[in-house]
Amino acid sequence: MRILSFVLLVAALQAAIVADVRALLARQDFPAAEKLIETQRAGGAWTPELLEAQSWLGRGALAAKHYDKAIAYAKGTRKLALDLLKTRKLDDEARLPTALGATIEVEGQALAAKGHLHDALSFLNSELQRYHATSIRTRIQKNINLLSLVGKPAPALDLQVAVGKNPTKSIAQFKGKPVLLFFWAHWCADCKAQAPILAELARTYASKGLTIIGPTQYYGYAAGGEDATKPEERTYIASIYDRYYASIPGMSAPLSEENFRVYGASTTPTLVLIDRAGIVRLYHPGSMSKEELSAQIERLR
DSSP: OHHHHHHHHHHHHHHHHHHHHHHHHHTTOHHHHHHHHHHHHTTSOOOHHHHHHHHHHHHHHHHTTOHHHHHHHHHHHHHHHHHHTTSSOGGGSSHHHHHHHHHHHHHHHHHHHTTOHHHHHHHHHHHHHHTTTSTTHHHHHHHHHHHHTTTSBOOOOOOSSEESSSOOSOGGGGTTSOEEEEEOOTTOHHHHHHHHHHHHHHHHTGGGTOEEEOOBOOOSBOGGGOBOOHHHHHHHHHHHIIIIITTSTTOBEEBOHHHHHHHTOOSSSEEEEEOTTSBEEEEEESOOOHHHHHHHHHHOO
C-alpha cells in the first residue's frame, strides 16, 4: 500500500508541474522553471508528464519572441520525446503527443518568425509525413495552414454525414458566395459563445450571400464524458446543435474527423473565411469578435 501511495503521489506531483511551470514562464522566469523540472525529475527517468512541462519552456520562449532559445528548447525536448518513443507508441496516452506536438509547433513558428518561411514549411511538412497516422497530424497541419493557407484554394470538405437541417451536398454549390467555416466541438464552451455572433453575422450579410458551414467531429464520448458509440454520439451532437447552433441561419454541420485533419482544426473554434472564388482569406484558430469577423467579411469583393 505504501508503494502504491508513493507512486500515486509522484504521479500527482508530476501532473501539477505543468501548471507550476506555466506560472513561472508567465513571469519569464526560465531558470526557475528549468530548476523545478529538474528537481521534480530528481535524476530519474523522463515521463510524459515531465516532458509536457518541459515543452512549455519552448512555448514560453516563443511567446517572449526569444526565437533561437525557443528552437533550442524544442529540439532538446523532442530528442527526449523520441527516446521515450523507443519503448512506447505515441498515442498510448495523451501527454506525450501534447509534448511532442508542441516541439514541432514551436520550431516551425520560430523559424517562420525569424524570416525562414521556406525552412519552416519544409520542416513542418516533413513532420506531417512522419506523424500522419497519429493524433498530432491535425496540430502539425494547423501550423502549416497558419503559415501558408491564406491565398490558396480552400481544401475540399467531407460532406457525407451531417447534422442540422440543411445538409451541404457539395462545397461547389457555394461558388460565387462567401463561405465561413466554423469548426466546433460538442464539449467546447468557446464554440457555444461564438454561436450568437455567427448568427448575427449570417443575418447581417445574408444579402451578400454569406453561408456558414459548421464542421464538427466525433470524440468518442457524449454527456458527462461517458464513452459513446458513433450512433450515440451523433444523437448527442445533434442535440447540442439544436440547443446552441440552430439559431445560425442555414448552417449545415458536416460530421467528419478528416475535415479537422485537413483544416488543422486542433483548436476549437477554428474559423476559415473563403471568398467568392473559393480562396481562403482568413484562417484563425480560436474565437473572434463580431467586429473582427465583420472587418474580414467587408474586405471580400
